[in-house]
Amino acid sequence: MAEGYLKGRIRREDIITTAVGVYAEAGYRASSLREIARRVGITHAGLLYYFPTKEALLAAVLERRDAEDTERERLSVPPGLDALRRLIALAGYNVRHPGIVDVYSRLAAEAVAAEHPAHDYFERHYATARRYVVDSFRVLAARGELREGVDPEFAGLNLVALMDGLQVQWLSNGSAVDLVGALRFYLQDLLTVPFDQGP
Known part of the structure; x- marks a missing residue:
């Protein structure tokens, strides 16, 4: 259970780090959750598991x-x-x-x-x-x-x-x-x- 929690935290941090870069690239004017998910290497549904909304x-x-x-x-x-x-x-x-x-x-x-x-x-x-x-x-x-x-x-x-x-x-x-x-x-x-x- 502890291992699963740790993996979840790491994945969440990966998503945030990637999202920071994607938003910055776009000048914070636009973003795509699907693009962020693609760069992290997970599905759109997988991203929504960690962050239910944009x-x-x-x-x-x-x-x-x-x-x-x-x-x-x-x-x-x-x-x-x-x-x-x-x-x-x-x-x-x-x-x-x-x-x-x-x-x-x-x-x-x-x-x-x-x-x-x-x-x-x-x-x-x-x-x-x-x-x-x-x-x-x-x-x-x-x-x-x-x-x-x-x-x-x-x-x-x-x-x-x-x-x-x-x-x-x-x-x-x-x-x-x-x-x-x-x-x-x-x-x-x-x-x-x-x-x-x-x-």
């Missing part, structure tokens, strides 16, 4: 991508101004990769329902993001780098929401929204120090 597989792909990006880009810098600069750098990356923004925005909207396969992923994703950004604003406040009267928690939660909202608007009309500029402006307005090391 959304369930996509949530696993996004989670894997998050973990790999954290390691590769060193996104786990300590909370503070450098962490917020990293967030703006991420927004700049997103502008260059609209497919991934589209996937995140669309799937996040669908995953509001608790029964959605990606609901738990987004619940964890946003909880982590909010905690990290709020902690960064608290560090700024402790260092005197946040304007007097600015509430760190409100500022942090608002930044996460602002980034999401701006990305959706940017997807609708990229030329009408300066995603990176708007986020920089929001941050600089709250700071007592220059925000001058962005992308």
Whole structure:
């Protein structure tokens, strides 16, 4: 039984690894579960045994991508101004990769329902993001780098929401929204120090 469980875990990891590559090749604009299954060397029905829906597989792909990006880009810098600069750098990356923004925005909207396969992923994703950004604003406040009267928690939660909202608007009309500029402006307005090391 333990051997079967291990084989199942290995196969599941193979599917996720392959799916990450297939989605990336397509710029996250399109994907085919049959193509992913073919590359793994299993049937379409076999893939559905591990991931019953495309959304369930996509949530696993996004989670894997998050973990790999954290390691590769060193996104786990300590909370503070450098962490917020990293967030703006991420927004700049997103502008260059609209497919991934589209996937995140669309799937996040669908995953509001608790029964959605990606609901738990987004619940964890946003909880982590909010905690990290709020902690960064608290560090700024402790260092005197946040304007007097600015509430760190409100500022942090608002930044996460602002980034999401701006990305959706940017997807609708990229030329009408300066995603990176708007986020920089929001941050600089709250700071007592220059925000001058962005992308």
